[in-house]
Amino acid sequence: MIEMEHVTKRFDGGGTAVDDLTLEIPQGVTVALVGPSGCGKTTTMRMINRLIEPSEGRITVNGEDVRSVDPVIFRRHIGYVIQQVGLFSHMTIAQNIGSVPKLLGWSADKIKARNEELIALVGLDQSMLTRYPRQLSGGQRQRVGVARALAADPPVLLMDEPFGAIDPIARTRLQNEFRQILQGVNKTVVMVTHDIDEAVRMGDRIAIMRAGKIVQYDTPDEILSRPVDAFVEDFVGADRALKRLSLYEVSKVMQPGVDPAAAAKIAPDADLRNALSAMIAANTDRLAVVNAAGAPVGTVTRDAITAL
Ligand SMILES: Nc1ncnc2c1ncn2[C@@H]1O[C@H](COP(=O)(O)OP(=O)(O)O)[C@@H](O)[C@H]1O
Ligand SMILES: [Mg+2]
Structure with missing residues (x-):
């Protein structure tokens, strides 16, 4: 579904942010890209929707080279959720969620019906639709961010530290809820986080990055039971046996x-x-x-x- 082949990104005047990275993400799977700050997670993700152009290598989404399509049109077909920039503050929640469908030329009735469906999907009351972002809590805004990303039913969802701004207690609950929402919608999801617990909770697979490279790409169970090297072992933590227990009921x-x-x-x-x-x-x-x-x-x- 998403293939990255020998992708490298060098920034002008900077070092190599992503270094000969190859990654295959099957359709319908949630992959957590995890690693320490500065290891190249965000750069990797932003190359998928062409917010950043690779210096070398090839990226395909559904078999199509991302360079062969108009980036602006293309981005409307990829949901994108980020921690900070978030919602358009001068628009209501309904206008926020309906922004991409509107760009795609949907009718007002269809947008309204889709908004109502999505606000329920992310567990918010219909009355939220007429509010403005500042009238919502951080967790509620994050739910709206996900609803907006899902609005035009994109096959791919990119999420960059989506729970970063939320307090720890609400975060765990939201992670569990989002996991269920994502299981129900059959999307291919790439999620960036620096938090191994979040990766374990959310990912069907985890890609551990270090200095622009992927050092291990596996299921959470494999990563926790068989870390490939000392870096991964250290990154997943000394309590990895306990973390592994959290995967099972x-x-x-x-x-x-x-x-x-x-x-x-x-x-x-x-x-x-x-x-x-x-x-x-x-x-x-x-x-x-x-x-x-x-x-x-x-x-x-x-x-x-x-x-x-
Ligand atoms: N626009 C840019 N220009 C120069 N260097 C950049 C730019 N964006 C990111 N970098 C550098 O690339 C590396 C990877 O950054 P990033 O992908 O944001 O890391 P992460 O998301 O894992 O924290 C870092 O060293 C960062 O400083
Ligand atoms: Mg980042």
């Missing part, structure tokens, strides 16, 4: 039957990192798994988690 290792010795409870969709934490807190090696209706459905043990 209790239901994955739950055993049938409720153990009478299980003192504490956990939900089947809680992640295994939280399950282990609950065991430590309750000084026990097993938890009763209890569904939303309060009925016990099984047991999760520390041995089962360790075996995984």
Whole structure:
């Protein structure tokens, strides 16, 4: 779907921001580009929608060389979400979300219907549509940013540090919600972040960058269990085994039957990192798994988690 072949970017008077980078992103997959500040993530992403021209190499989207299309027209077909520049402050939320459809010549009725659909998709009330960006919280604005990027139903979505301006508690919730939204819309997503936890939470695959190169491109599970070198190992953190547990739900290792010795409870969709934490807190090696209706459905043990 998106292919970058031997792409290099040298800035005038600067160094090599992206260095002979090759990356293939299949359709429908969310890739998190992650790495320390200055490693070339934003430059890589901006070359995909031609906000930056590569010095060398080739980029294709859906088999089409991005240089062969008019960049302004092309960009209308790629959703773009960024942390800061965000929304047009002098436009209402409805006008913001409808900006690309309007450029594409959609009718007013069609734009209105699409706005209503999108505002619901990102979990906001219809009454938000008539407000201005300054009348929204940071998290609400970020939701509108995503709605706007999805407006014309682009096959590709680029997101540059989309949760950077949001406080940590709201951020985790938004990440989880966006993950669900993205799963429902079948988009190819490239997301830039410096935060490995965000990459693990959001990415189907993670590309770890260092000094303009990709050092590992793999599933979160592979990256966390088999970092290719000391740099990746250090970058993912000493708690990588615990991070890996956060990828799996209790239901994955739950055993049938409720153990009478299980003192504490956990939900089947809680992640295994939280399950282990609950065991430590309750000084026990097993938890009763209890569904939303309060009925016990099984047991999760520390041995089962360790075996995984
Ligand atoms: N317009 C520019 N001119 C010169 N150097 C730039 C420009 N944009 C980025 N760079 C440099 O390229 C490198 C990669 O930048 P960037 O892609 O923004 O990194 P990241 O998003 O990973 O933090 C950095 O060293 C940065 O200073
Ligand atoms: Mg950046």
